[in-house]
Amino acid sequence: MFESLSEKLEGIFKKLKGRGVLNEENVNAALREVRMALLEADVNFKVVRDFVEDVRQRAIGKEVLESITPGQQVVKIVHDRLVELMGSTSANIKFGSRIPxxxxxxxxxxxxxxxxxxxxxxxxxxxxxxxxxxxxxxxxxxxxxxxxxxxxxxxxxxxxxxxxxxxxxxxxxxxxxxxxxxxxxxxxxxxxxxxxxxxxxxxxxxxxxxxxxxxxxxxxxxxxxxxxxxxxxxxxxxxxxxxxxxxxxxxxxxxxxxxxxxxxxxxxxxxxxxxxxxxxxxxxxxxxxxxILGMGDILSLVEKAQSTIDEKTAREMEQSLRKSDFSLEDFRNQLKQIKKMGSLKDIIGMIPGMGKMKALKGMEPDDRELVKITAMIDSMTKKERLNYLIIDGRRRKRIALGSGTTVQDVNRLLKNYIEIRKMMKKINSRGGVKSLMRNFPF
Ligand SMILES: Nc1nc2c(ncn2[C@@H]2O[C@H](COP(=O)(O)OP(=O)(O)OP(=O)(O)O)[C@@H](O)[C@H]2O)c(=O)[nH]1
Ligand SMILES: [Mg+2]
Structure with a gap:
């Protein structure tokens, strides 16, 4: 859903956020790209016109451009406008009072x-x-x-x-x-x-x-x-x-x-x-x-988890997602839950940052990869699972042997794990997932 639009917008905003200072010209240039991206996503042209104009009006104000984080502010404005565009709150079915x-x-x-x-x-x-x-x-x-x-x-x-x-x-x-x-x-x-x-x-x-x-x-x-x-x-x-x-x-x-x-x-x-x-x-x-803006969607993930697994497991899962010392053991438990919930591909886009991770992209649709990863983590000692830093070349060889994989597989797993861990840390240092979603910093 929205993959290509999402990819484009992420690219545009990455550039924008990379700048310490913004001026009207930078914003306009970025918005021209946003406009193209929306049109290419087949959004109605009048809707695009109004959308971009509205974001522009809100973004080129002094408070935004002279703020400490102008790029993020612009992204937040786009985010808020997107939410409005889609109707703000989720609309429930009104059943009325008649039965049936x-x-x-x-x-x-x-x-x-x-x-x-x-x-x-x-x-x-x-x-x-x-x-x-x-x-x-x-x-x-x-x-x-x-x-x-x-x-x-x-x-x-x-x-x-x-x-x-x-x-x-x-x-x-x-x-x-x-x-x-x-x-x-x-x-x-x-x-x-x-x-x-x-x-x-x-x-x-x-x-x-x-x-x-x-x-x-x-x-x-x-x-x-x-x-x-x-x-x-x-x-x-x-x-x-x-x-x-x-x-x-x-x-x-x-x-x-x-x-x-x-x-x-x-x-x-x-x-x-x-x-x-x-x-x-x-x-x-x-x-x-x-x-769409590539922030992932912890809430949907947790909701999906709740309908598949019981509430307690879902809560534990959310907590371990938020935990700062996200260990390989947590990672494995996570993957097990994910497997229970169905296709990895559906789930992966919902985890913040996962959609963006090139390293993970190759293994997204392949649920067999999941089995392999679990096997590799299973072949580690508890000590290794809790502290990945001790996994040296010799240990990698042993793990590969034990799980019927290759040292390259183990290397790749560790690389991905370290990326995810970094991301988890970032989320936590900013006051948790909720605040991430509210304040929209990356
Ligand atoms: N991939 C996908 N296919 C869907 C989805 N919803 C419906 N389909 C498929 O679309 C096709 C048509 O679905 P129907 O439910 O028969 O459509 P309909 O509107 O009742 O069709 P008519 O009764 O002929 O007017 C079927 O092959 C469905 O499986 C969806 O969300 N995703
Ligand atoms: Mg029908």
């Missing part, structure tokens, strides 16, 4: 409505009883697709029987949900290749009969600015309450996610990050901005 509360998903064909309906049901079902209904009577097997997904997550799914009218199906499904005691009903609707009157008319009728608590527009991030234009149309024609941006795991440049709030005026509430049923995340503007 209907949530309706709308969007073009293939954007991911059906998949998202099931993913969303899975998320919500941690707190409420969720029912699913497909109003797609057009695409063969559309209903069966939802039914299969519903069974997978053990949610209730409405059986339309011989009904062929989408509006009637929705009305009866809501009635059934009420009878069966479901608290939320997610309505999956049919998609079309383009916005057309027939589809809109149908969606409007469903809206009128069901009065959804929320209408969520499902947007395919891969379609870039089209997703924004289509969102504008959906909002005009039926009214939407928020957006779910799917396929953010693909090579989409992310511009749509950055433009939607500004252009359509509705917040992105969730992002889809994979085909699997658990690949849906609450969208946090603050964290996303930090991620």
């Amino acid at each position: 509360s209907p949530i309706m998903l709308v969007g073009l064909q293939g954007c991911g409505k059906t998949t998202t309906a099931a993913k969303l049901a899975r998320l919500i079902s941690k707190e409420k009883r969720v029912y699913l209904v497909s109003a797609d009577v057009y695409r063969p097997a559309a209903m069966e697709q939802l039914a299969v997904l519903g069974r997978q997550i053990k949610a209730g799914v409405f059986d339309a029987g011989t009904l062929r009218d989408p509006v009637k199906i929705c009305v009866e499904a809501v009635e059934q949900a009420r009878k069966d005691g479901f608290e939320v009903i997610i309505i999956d609707t049919a998609g079309r290749l383009h916005i057309d009157d027939l589809l809109m008319e149908e969606l409007r009728k469903i809206k009128e009969k069901v009065s959804p608590a929320e209408i969520l527009y499902v947007a395919d991030a891969m379609t870039g600015q089209d997703a924004v234009n289509v969102g504008t149309k959906f909002n005009e024609l039926i009214g939407i309450d928020g957006v779910i941006m799917t396929k953010m795991d693909g090579d989409a440049r992310g511009g749509a996610a950055l433009s939607l709030k500004a252009v359509v005026g509705k917040p992105v509430k969730f992002v889809g990050i994979g085909e699997k049923i658990d690949a849906l995340e609450v969208f946090h503007p603050e964290r996303m901005a930090s991620r």
Whole structure:
């Protein structure tokens, strides 16, 4: 998500922060590069124009330019503006007071409505009883697709029987949900290749009969600015309450996610990050901005950890991330937790600085590397794990032998470990992760 934009911005700001003194000219030059980077990420050009102008206004003031850390101040301004751009706080679903509360998903064909309906049901079902209904009577097997997904997550799914009218199906499904005691009903609707009157008319009728608590527009991030234009149309024609941006795991440049709030005026509430049923995340503007600017995202990491491992382990993990004497033993424990949480690739971008580390880049997607690293650390003595400085050439050879790796592997592991340790120290010397995120120093 946002990798290439993130890389570019990091490069621009590294230059900026390297300067002790800034003047208007430096700032303008940097902002020209920011502008290019945003446009290349496919952010709406009007949004880019306003964004850059706003940052410029805030950045060229005396307080900033004459401060002790002008570069960091400018980066902080960009960070804050990015957060605003994406809607400031993460927007929750409003369920309303009716039971069941209907949530309706709308969007073009293939954007991911059906998949998202099931993913969303899975998320919500941690707190409420969720029912699913497909109003797609057009695409063969559309209903069966939802039914299969519903069974997978053990949610209730409405059986339309011989009904062929989408509006009637929705009305009866809501009635059934009420009878069966479901608290939320997610309505999956049919998609079309383009916005057309027939589809809109149908969606409007469903809206009128069901009065959804929320209408969520499902947007395919891969379609870039089209997703924004289509969102504008959906909002005009039926009214939407928020957006779910799917396929953010693909090579989409992310511009749509950055433009939607500004252009359509509705917040992105969730992002889809994979085909699997658990690949849906609450969208946090603050964290996303930090991620885009390469600060990593300890909070997301801890949250992900919490849903996979128990809270106690997660807390320990957070503490060891913050610990100043981050030993090889801590490192190994960390890697074990990471392995438990799923793919290393997903996780690694969330750890501050990791995304930037060239040394780590090569081993990111390879979970086998993780096994190797663990084996190497396992082959060390406790003393070595607690004090890496004693691991000399002889010990390296022994460790390589014991773990079935090479001395080069051991060297690389130690080099990476020392980098990470340095980074941890830096975070701690600045008053912890929270303060890092708030104050935005690197
Ligand atoms: N990589 C990735 N694929 C996704 C995501 N969300 C959905 N997909 C895939 O997109 C394709 C279309 O998804 P559907 O849920 O069937 O889309 P739809 O909007 O219901 O399509 P129609 O009912 O035909 O309008 C499927 O192959 C999904 O697996 C996502 O977040 N990431
Ligand atoms: Mg569908």
